[in-house]
Amino acid sequence: MENEKKLTAGDAELTLQPENGCRIASLQIGGTELLRQGDKFGAFIMVPWCGRTENGVFRNGGVSHQLPVDAAPHAIHGTGRHVPWHEAAPATETTAAYYFDLADPWPYPGRVTHTVELAPHSVKLTLSVEATGDSFPAQAGWHPWWLRNLGQGGQDVELAFSAAWQEERGDNHLPNGKRIDPKPGPWDDCFGMPDGVDVTLHWPGEMRVQVESPAEWAVIYTEQPEAVCVEPQSGPPNGLNTLPRLVTPIDPLEITTTWTWHRIG
Incomplete structure (x- = not known):
């Protein structure tokens, strides 16, 4: 894709596609790709x-959209x-920042x-959402597609995490408001982690990646054979309605996540 931006630090190389939603298209460690490839994959921004937002409807005070x-x-x-994103600050070999302005079909400006900060053994990602007019509820997070198998003859990835609860899913695929003890996978489920997101992906004998965030919510998705998803996010699915976080001109929403890796062997 044109206008890709590559960051490098040590033997880590990260590729951004600003025109494709500022997606992280690739994350390679010593030439080993960690993310599923394809225009809809990599790691995209939510x-x-x-x-999911229920029936596509959310409320801001008494107004429905x-x-x-x-x-x-x-x-x-x-x-x-x-949407395409635009450069927010000059990039360096290890850092980049991009922005886009909210517009239709989102009803508020x-x-x-x-912001992406790459180091030899980690990357720190930061999302900020600012209101430039009326206040509105919002969420932000990341949806990385981690390869289930690194394709080098090793074993499939193993996930390890501790959650305080799992959001029970209703028939409409949304949390129904009940918190239950975490169940075994496969998952397409939201977990509550009040002390912050902390999930380890372990490819035995090959690689270990730790996904951390001060945020309290993560969706874990393991229902596809090609990849698994660990999604740090600022609220649960349908949270625009059930747990709205109001963004105001003086109180932006900010969320960070850090992914740390360690090669094994």
Whole structure:
């Protein structure tokens, strides 16, 4: 893709695609690709909402808004992954920052900025959502597709995490408001981690990656054979309605995540 931005630190190389929703298209460690490849994969940004919003409808005070239904009957993963982003600051060999301005079909003006800071053994990602007019509820997070198998003859990835609860899913694929003890996978489920997201991906004998965030929510998705997803996010699915976080001109939403890796052997 044109206008890709490559960051390098040590033997780590990260590729950004600003015109494809500022997606992280590739993360290679010593030439080993960690993310599923393809225009819809890599690691994409979820903003200004995460996961499914019920029937594509959310409320801001007494006003209801209809979003495009792209995961019938719901709206999914926000608008940021569908639009080109623009350079927010000059990039360096290890850092980059991009932004886009919220616009139709999102009904409120605002600006979203994504900052990427690559180090030899980690990357720190930061998302900020600013209101440039009226206040509005919003969410932000990341949806990385980690390869289930690194394709070098090793074993499939193993996930390890401790959650305080799992959001029980209703028949409409959304949390129904009940918190239950975490169940064994496979998952397409949201977990509560009040002390912060902390999930380890372990490819035995090959690689270990730790996904951390001060955020309290993560969706874990393991229902596809090619990849697994560990999604740090600022609230649960349908959170625009059930747990709204109001973004105001003086109180932006900010979320960070750090991914740390260690080669084994």
